[in-house]
Amino acid sequence: MLVIHHWDTDGITSAALTIKALGLDDFINIVPPIGEFRFDGRVKKHIEEAEKVYILDLNLPQEVEDVEKDTVFIDHHLQKKIKNPKVRQVNPILERMNGKEFPSASFVVSNHFSLWNSWSSLGAVGDIGNKAFEIPKTLELLKTEGLTKNEALKLVQLIDSNYITMDRSAAEKAVELVLNRPLKELLEYEPWIKNLEEIERTIKDVLSGIEVKNDIAFIEYSSPFNIISKIARKAVWEMGYNGAVVLNRSFHEKAQLYFRISPDLKEKIDMEGIIQILKNRGFNAGGKSEVLGIIFEKNRIDEVLGIINGYLASL
CATH class of the missing domain: 3.10.310.40 (Diaminopimelate Epimerase; Chain A, domain 1)
Structure with missing residues (x-):
């Protein structure tokens, strides 16, 4: 099973939700080249070797049209209908559902698999920031893991630090960490903290x-x-x-x-x-x-x- 996902918090939590919902033990999760909305040779090679493919939070219908494997494409962006018969496209916008009820791919994934947890909320916070807290379900799900608003916002910064530092492998490893560690524990994950400190220091220097x-x-x-x-x-x-x-x-x-x-x-x-x-x-x-x-x-x-x-x- 191959899971291809966006490199940000929403894509990472969407991947974790999908893997948990399907009960997968044998899977590979990868991201496209960070900052480039295309499938490179590495992604295409993994697709060739996969039995089934899940593509999450990636507005790449033009790439998905060419996939020749059984594929589920879950997204929340405005996009055209995919004609490829091997692809099942799950997108509430295409079904004329209220887009405001699906602020993130994580919400679409959770709705699709009927699996809601704090990862669902974290994806929404990653995509729309403080506006996510106006959605009652966001706060309810965060409370199940004892997370505050500020902790959720900090977690998004920590997870996103992997793509901001352009570390593709770290963005992929983040899915495993979300799957296997409590989110509270990830607030103290040293490599992400070091990333964030260096990012903040660089931004401060630039703005001077x-x-x-x-x-x-x-x-x-x-x-x-x-x-x-x-x-x-x-x-x-x-x-x-x-x-x-x-x-x-x-x-x-x-x-x-x-x-x-x-x-x-x-x-x-x-x-x-x-x-x-x-x-x-x-x-x-x-x-x-x-x-x-x-x-x-x-x-x-x-x-x-x-x-x-x-x-x-x-x-």
Whole structure:
């Protein structure tokens, strides 16, 4: 049995719930390359060798269309209907159910298998943060393991530290740890604590070097950690800037840029228009009305910055 899951807390708890619900002793769980929504050669090799495949919390219908094994695909993202007859697609949105009742893949998995526990809640906290506590079931399930809100939030940070440090094997090992250790005990798991301390130290150092123009924070740094979205959120949501243009000049031989704006700038800045400009130049940019993200070759940093700065200068 092969379980392919997202690398974050929701994906990890969804995998643990699936494995427990099925009573699996003989299984392999893997994640795609962190930060890349695709199946690489390693994932495809495991699929070839598997008898049955579960794919959880991965909005990859285009990849699942090509899977030639008996597959169950459980997700909660907006996506198209899969035509592959070997795939059973479980997604409440496709069934026109109330998406608010399924804030995370862990809730979909729990509903599918009729198995609800603190892992279900932890996945929801991982995906929507404090909003998860507005769902009565979240708090009820956390209490069964004696977890407070703050402990749940801290656990999400600890589990997510594996993908933020880009440690694929650690993200996979996290499923085994969730399956076999009480969540209270994982609050003291030393490797995750060390990860988190290093991440927080790096973020603090990066945020000490902000330049500000017209109430927009411009931040540059170099780090192998996938912290760029956290830095942008902190600059806008916690430090109060109207926007943040964040550039990581050295991210695993590539460059990263993340541009986030506050609600006050949504009417003024056409983020989707900027994304389209970048796409027209051949960049694989994505995002929505308040955020833009892009990973690209280092030799095109000046080109990307020129597009962003040129747009802002025209306002």
